[in-house]
Amino acid sequence: MVKAAVLLYQRRMAVYTEVSDDALRAFLAEYGLGELQAFRGIAEGVENSNYALKTSAGDYILTLYERRVDPAELPYFLGLMEHLAAQGLACPTPVQGGDGEALRMLAGRPAAICTFLPGVWPRRIRPEHAAPLGAALAGLHVAGAGFAGRRPNALGPAGWAPLLERCRADGDAVQPGLMAELDATLAGILRDWPQALPEGQIHADLFPDNVFFLDEPPRVSGIIDFYFACTDLLAYDVAVCLNAWCFDADYAFNVTRAAGLLRAYHAVRPLSAAERAALPVLARGAALRFLLTRLFDWVNTPPGAMVTRKDPLEYLRKLRFFLRADSAEAIGG
């Protein structure tokens, strides 16, 4: 009985949507991309189903949007990518079909084809990555300035208390005392959260696997996965990068790397004194945001599910570090 239940669960829970030949052929007929030459599922990314698509016109990525993405928000994401690419940012560009539409349905899901970007995301972050990353992030913020779309950050400060509530029943089982610690921390972060910093279009999830590099010394050849992008404080995006890029494997904060990132960012888009002063609390907030979503996934993912759960406690360590950092200087600013 247990085994039968597991079987049924796994059948429902496929990480990738399988696309039939007939559906793919009909879908591609909407585009002027020539003959299909290859079609392979990509193992990276857990939110959506991604396929590497090769046609006689070149290489593309086909994405099927899974249940975590609200279809109503796809026009914002695709519009933002189109805008950024038109401004010269190296990001996937949605390909329009003959009807002018980039978004259509495939295998029962919203789907889009985007251009392929060359490059490799860094499995090991080296000192040489910091400056090109900082410059690319600032370039993204500058390029986004003219985009009229607006999407509130569902995983911003207003979302953290409800998310914490949804983890409460099981959270202390992950680590004893965790809920009380997060309650106190969240209150402090919300109290100190800055109100009047510059806003714009932010990526909000600029982890190493979303940034492609090429050449030596490395240059950014592409920024991908805009499906957490939103309209929020620009400096919060910097704080996400301090979390995602500036800790060594032993969880020690790498202040040299952070300083290199911030200096390169500042050279393209100068940070105001207020933005700089807010970096510690913004970094605490970003650490809490990733801690909470990982914790939520952790306590809500059945052990038999075929998805990779990320360790929430990694972000508890980062959060505690940023709570001790009482100035921008302490974190490379």
Add this chain to the structure above:
Amino acid sequence: MVKAAVLLYQRRMAVYTEVSDDALRAFLAEYGLGELQAFRGIAEGVENSNYALKTSAGDYILTLYERRVDPAELPYFLGLMEHLAAQGLACPTPVQGGDGEALRMLAGRPAAICTFLPGVWPRRIRPEHAAPLGAALAGLHVAGAGFAGRRPNALGPAGWAPLLERCRADGDAVQPGLMAELDATLAGILRDWPQALPEGQIHADLFPDNVFFLDEPPRVSGIIDFYFACTDLLAYDVAVCLNAWCFDADYAFNVTRAAGLLRAYHAVRPLSAAERAALPVLARGAALRFLLTRLFDWVNTPPGAMVTRKDPLEYLRKLRFFLRADSAEAIGG
């Protein structure tokens, strides 16, 4: 405690080996493939880690051989692919490094780069696939004739009784009475197994996801995944295809498709009267082989493991069908 145990298990159990930038760079330096342009994990296949590799020289597949593959057998597999490709078969060709070697170590595992093959494997099998599949399988058998390597079939008749023993403790929990049914069936298959049929190099796992097609009407553009290849009865490979390609979604045997496959095979490599007469027992054996390996995986895969387990009972239905088929005619021959 339960959660911590699951975490540790998942960390050990990564389906894909992650390759560091430095290791990849050093590895590629052994080849004359130009500049690295892209590197992405492929979601298909569970036995090994596969990466789509793009360099200025073209598209390639990098495979890291995981624990199911015995490193001592890799020279047979790579040598066979090299031989078949030299005979004109569309299969991955191992790329040799500057030292003349196709096999080296990467991230602690044996690894090889092979040429990329265009094409798409059929998610839905259509009548038009049967003839090109049959002709391609016969072409593989003919092309393999001159290859001197020899690898016994570890999953052939001699391997079935030991495999059944390793499933015995848990097998009846999957379906009551299953072990007794398989004991009786195995005895019958071994009693009837043919002794003097032509042998050669067989693929032994020619499922739809290992055959790429292009164009309309479809033609075979590539045969991949030779890591079950071995030296065994050629007609057994045909029997594997009868199992893997000739049942409809409702598990009804599609005798038209089987006849088309056999006719096209026969036109390239004529089946002897003895081979044809043996098809029913060979098909029973092939069904039992896939039933047993799936059953073994089923009862030995912890529910939390991040691998897709395939339903063993699909092959019980196929096995029962072939047990009722008492002549080659009944299965399209």
